[in-house]
Amino acid sequence: MTLATATRRSTKRARGGGGERRPADHGAWFLVLPALIPILVLSVGPLLYGIALAFTDSQSGRTRSTQWIGVLNFQDLLHDTLFWDSFRIGLLWAVGVTVPQFLLALGLALLLNQELRLRWLARALAIVPWAMPEVVVGVMWRLVYNPDAGILNETLRDLGLGDGRDWLSGLATALPAVIVVGVWAGMPQTTVALLAGLQNTPRELHEAAAMDGAGAWRRFRTVTWPALRPVALAITALNLIWNFNSFALVYVLTNGGPGGRTRLPMLFAYEEAFRYGQFGYAAAMGCVMVALISVLLAVFLVGRLRGGEDA
């Protein structure tokens, strides 16, 4: 298919060279406008406006007009220990969700790639978290974690593993408890992506390696993983970003509590903006988050380029 596309592209370029293509490009502009205008007005525009707001003292419900204050918001942010706490929690959460999620999804994808009997059921179930609203996922796990009527504590009692606890309210248990939910909720996308990546594994190579007496682990390392690597890197980078920016799940589960132990950066910025009306300050937080994400993306791209040289 890739080859076919490439051939088609080159024949097209050869055929449509010179002035012939101009009218077509003119038509292209016209086709792009219906999407381009809303994107510019409602996405790119607000993004630039948001960055500008970070350098102002914009607040809600104030009569005095908004002033430029330079980097004052960023200076305040530097000394805002609560923000850096939330930043640290955001990183812990993003890595804490992404890594186990990747390993579990990889295991599931490898299983679903085998000829197993209950595979259809696992595939159907693996899709459920994807289709559920995040708010419902949060509500559902609140029911599971409920200290009295929840199934988790009841199961622990049945197994004789103590009397259970209030998982979401405990200072030590809250973050691990929400991380488990994050892993559960994001597994489908990761599994599906990895499963798609597994089709890049050349079957003949697999069989040849088996014939040469390579064990399962060796076959995985030398045949499966090299083919899976690009997909694995891409989905991991995206998961890190999405998880770092997540909101609804934790908003419903703990609303940032107890004592800010699960207050992700988005929850913090949301409160700052829409509870306390500090628009400028919250926008500065958003800028710092974007900066960090850009670094993450850059690291990922460098990793991918290096991976490309290896192959």
Added chain:
Amino acid sequence: MRTSKGARVGQYLALLGYLVFLAFPFVWLISTAFKPPRELASLHPTWIPRNPTLANFRQAFDEQPLLQAAFNSLVAALGAAVIAVLVATPMAYVMARHRTRLAKAATGWVVVSQAFPFVLVIIPLFLVLKNLRLINSLPGLVMVYVVWALPFALWMLVGYVRAVPTELEEAAAVDGAGKLRTLVSITAPLLAPGIVATALFAFISAWNEFFFALVLLKTPEKQTLPVVLTHFIGAEGVADLGPLAAAAFLATLPSLVVFAIIQKRITGGMLAGAVKS
């Protein structure tokens, strides 16, 4: 390929573990939704309700404007899906067929937009929509959802356009059909299944969306289902478990049904070849 018996047993045990992990919260949600108050208060909860009841559903509808919320969600999701697909299809066509600077910039934007922390976009949007008097209004929310759904819609549609052979379009061009004419009468019909899948995906995303709805919709009669659901959890975090579970279960059903329909289309392309069942 041969797999040893021991490895097979291990595989089935692992699969069983995954099945339990994936299913148990959902089974518990359904169980809770159908339990009468007495069983919910029991200190030793059971997996299966002994006296299943619909009382929680009735109470959920009494406590919160669920029907209104479902209607609002439907309007927002349908509006977002239809408009997103209408504006995205021509652009996806251009992105797939032309390697212009614009197409490259659009592709870059699709990637970069995945990294926005929404707070950076929602604050200015909130201020702008407030000035336009579009806060607490469904049209305002639909506008936001359209732009929010566009990156993914474009990404899906570009893939579908690439799968349509160019020969037919070239023949139409030779016959003197313009760009728009070719797109509408030649490409779009071939794209129809992909367009429907994209629209349904945009529908689910909007139906499930929470953050923008929370910020932009202020009064209960304007709010969408996910926002209204959070009202079942009181300010102190105390919740009436039965009605909460019932409402949550209802809010999930539409997206589960839609997802079941398009699941094959979304994952199908990615999975083709990997899983031949």
